[in-house]
Amino acid sequence: MKIAVDAMGGDHAPQAIVEGVMLARKEFPEMQFQLYGDETQIKAYLTDETNIQIIHTDEKINSDDEPVKAIRRKKQASMVLAAQAVKNGEADAIFSAGNTGALLAAGLFIVGRIKGIERPGLLSTMPVMGQTTGFDMLDLGANADNKAEHLVQYAILGSFYANNVRGITKPRVGLLNNGTEETKGSELTKKTFELLSSEPNIHFIGNVEARDLLNGAADVVVTDGFTGNAVLKSIEGTALNIVSLLKQSILDSGLKGKLGALLLKDALKGLKNEMDYAKYGGAVLFGLKAPVVKTHGSTGPEAVATTIRQIHAMLETKVVEKLVTQFEQKTSE
Structure with missing residues (x-):
């Protein structure tokens, strides 16, 4: 190699x-x-x-x-x-x-x-709270504008990666949307939902919401590049801010707070590691x-x-x- x-x-x-x-x-x-x-x-x-x-x-x-x-x-x-x-x-x-x-x-x-x-997608593996497997998400910004057919290809690509590289049998594919109902979303997501529902090469489980991503709602999450990049940066920013807020709260809480933090040192380190998306590697232009x-x-x-x-x-x-x-x-x- x-x-x-x-x-x-x-x-x-x-x-x-x-x-x-x-x-x-x-x-x-x-x-x-x-x-x-x-x-x-x-x-x-x-x-x-x-x-x-x-x-x-x-x-x-x-x-x-x-x-x-x-x-x-x-x-x-x-x-x-x-x-x-x-x-x-x-x-x-x-x-x-x-x-x-x-x-x-x-x-x-x-x-x-x-x-x-037609459109290779930027794929990254993101953390799932309480699990070691994570989930794959694409497109994360390789293409700002997409057609429904592109998102179907992303679903196939993501499923293929999750199965072959991460060893997930029959990975669950979810479409990122503003609701789980079939009728929710934009014209793009509605058309994509229709196409994914009849795609035989994937295990499509329907729409998933952004708030459920880190809870393991799906093994592969598909979206357009603009939305995917915005979600990625929101997750990154939230993780960094939570760690920063915890650190500042401890520093501002006096001796008792610092002693408490010392006792929770391993737990806090574990939390930081769990939210660290870098542990899964980089983003692949798949x-x-x-x-x-x-x-x-x-x-x-x-x-x-x-x-x-x-x-x-x-x-x-x-x-x-x-x-x-x-x-x-x-x-x-």
Whole structure:
């Protein structure tokens, strides 16, 4: 397995990326890593080059670059070279913590879509309270505007990922809506509900509401990219604010509060870990010819290693190859 890594993407690059790769290498000694970026900066944090190849480039895509223009104009950028390596068969997957829009563009224009998939979706596994499995949600922002047919494809893609990568038999697919009744929602969700109800390749359980997502209402949740991105950021923001509020309340409550917090230290740590979506890995642009995976820009080494574990699972289960076969059969029928 070979992974092309954009070593210069992210708020803490290349340090967090390099240290995360070294953590993952301990777990997966059979994997090979191609690190694209400034060789001098990368080597400053690299203590052992076993199974690690550095491909030097001075160019990188910045967080404020316009995605499509950056991909087309910065031909030697670390992200572009990593994507090109996947296209050329020199690597099996690409990983980046850099500019999300640019990585989506690189995935679409360089790696390429699987035949039969009109709109690849950005998929991420989110936490479920009291459970370790989580749920998959897409689209999380790859496409702002969608047709009902696109959401049906997302349902198939999400179900396929949940089954093959996460090992969930007959995953429950829910359509995100403002009510559970069949008649609720916009014209888009009503049409999607109708199509999903007659789709034989998924286990559709109907509409699900946003307030029930973290309670495990479904194994796969489908929505348009605009709504999905808004929900994702709401969940992220809520989790961060709850932790911040708890911490501030403890600091403001005097000695008794601090003593109480000390006694509850393990429980509070467990709560924080349970709400941490990063423990499931990064977001996958699913529906492309190879795994294209994005993790949060502020990610640290542990989250980088977790995302690489996710990529390993995708490659080991050959989920992309299976998806190609399924959609090739559908388009030939």
